[in-house]
Amino acid sequence: MIVSTDALFRPAYGKYAIGAYNINNMEQALGLFLGHINAQAPFIIQLSKGSRKYAGIPMIEAIIRAAEQLYPEAIYAVHLDHGDEATCYACIDSGFYSSVMIDASHASFEENVAITRRVVERAHAKGLSVEAELGMLGGVEEDITVDEKHAMLTNPNEAKAFVEQSGCDSLAVAIGTSHGAYKFKGQQSLHFERIEAIQQQLPGVPLVMHGSSSVPQDEVLRINAAGGTLDPSARGVDENEFKRAAELGVTKVNIDTDGRLVWTRVHREYFRDYPEDFDFRKPGALFVEEYARFIVNKSEKLGSQGKLPEVRAALG
Ligand code: G3H
Numbered sequence: 127m128i129v130s131t132d133a134l135f136r137p138a139y140g141k142y143a144i145g146a147y148n149i150n151n152m153e154q155a156l157g158l159f160l161g162h163i164n165a166q167a168p169f170i171i172q173l174s175k176g177s178r179k180y181a182g183i184p185m186i187e188a189i190i191r192a193a194e195q196l197y198p199e200a201i202y203a204v205h206l207d208h209g210d211e212a213t214c215y216a217c218i219d220s221g222f223y224s225s226v227m228i229d230a231s232h233a234s235f236e237e238n239v240a241i242t243r244r245v246v247e248r249a250h251a252k253g254l255s256v257e258a259e260l261g262m263l264g265g266v267e268e269d270i271t272v273d274e275k276h277a278m279l280t281n282p283n284e285a286k287a288f289v290e291q292s293g294c295d296s297l298a299v300a301i302g303t304s305h306g307a308y309k310f311k312g313q314q315s316l317h318f319e320r321i322e323a324i325q326q327q328l329p330g331v332p333l334v335m336h337g338s339s340s341v342p343q344d345e346v347l348r349i350n351a352a353g354g355t356l357d358p359s360a361r362g363v364d365e366n367e368f369k370r371a372a373e374l375g376v377t378k379v380n381i382d383t384d385g386r387l388v389w390t391r392v393h394r395e396y397f398r399d400y401p402e403d404f405d406f407r408k409p410g411a412l413f414v415e416e417y418a419r420f421i422v423n424k425s426e427k428l429g430s431q432g433k434l435p436e437v438r439a440a441l442g
């Protein structure tokens with residue numbers, strides 16, 4: 127059942143985080159639903175502009191609806207990831223989405239407020255909620271000075287003013303993470319002191335952590351052993367830090383890269399081990415199983431595992 131993003135955030139806030147996963151195809155949808163049923167966890171499906179273009183809008187929506195027929199117990203929200211203004215309006219008007227993200231973080235503070243405000247008005251009129259972004263998501267590497275690192279992170283006072291002025295429902299914050307497989311070199315940790323300071327300014331407002339993949343070393347090594355050439359020094363977010371972040375208001379945790387790594391590892395290993403094979407359903411089915419296992423593990427780390435009955439009961 128597709129529910130509002132708020133229905134998932136309310137019981138989770140301050141206790142656990144909801145995993146928000148980007149999907150692009152049928153196999154990911156099957157693994158995503160199966161994994162969350164096995165974990166008994168609520169979840170958020172994220173569609174990017176790229177995924178809407180890759181699968182085609184009617185196709186990706188039909189895949190999600192069909193997965194729901196296979197797993198009717200699932201409770202989830204559908205969210206536009208990193209939308210521009212026009213895509214936000216298209217999703218708001220489509221009737222399929224629970225929430226949209228307007229990403230105007232590249233613009234000035236004032237411009238970001240103005241764009242977000244416009245999207246909020248259109249979204250709220252149709253009962254959708256809006257995630258906005260403030261700050262610069264970037265790789266925080268060891269050779270960056272402490273001052274530089276802190277300048278890249280979301281300023282707590284600005285965050286408060288931004289939410290008040292824009293009316294957004296949740297806020298994506300820069301707290302040390304970045305997108306993709308190459309987030310950190312060397313020591314990796316979220317900036318908890320910054321998350322705490324933001325939460326103090328915005329009590330009760332769900333914070334969103336983008337760039338939350340953990341880029342497991344063994345996954346990278348297996349991909350490379352099967353012909354890949356990923357940088358083995360790649361590091362991501364320590365997933366053991368999810369729960370502490372959740373207690374400080376991080377309620378949505380965005381994960382895409384790690385799922386791509388599972389796909390790449392399964393397919394590279396399969397075709398390395400069975401070079402004579404060309405039935406793509408075999409690695410496809412293996413991927414669904416492995417992706418579902420990956421989801422169960424993430425749900426445990428996020429603290430969302432086992433929360434499905436409680437979310438269902440709250441829906442009435
Ligand atoms: O943050 C972006 C997500 O990883 C989606 O990636 O735009 O390549 O679909 P994409």
Ligand code: 13P
Pocket residue numbers: 148207208304305306307335336337338339340380381382383384
């Ligand atoms: P990763 O690249 O760390 O998976 O982040 C995904 C994301 O933030 C999607 O919005």
Ligand code: ZN
Pocket residue numbers: 208305336337380
């Ligand atoms: Zn993102």
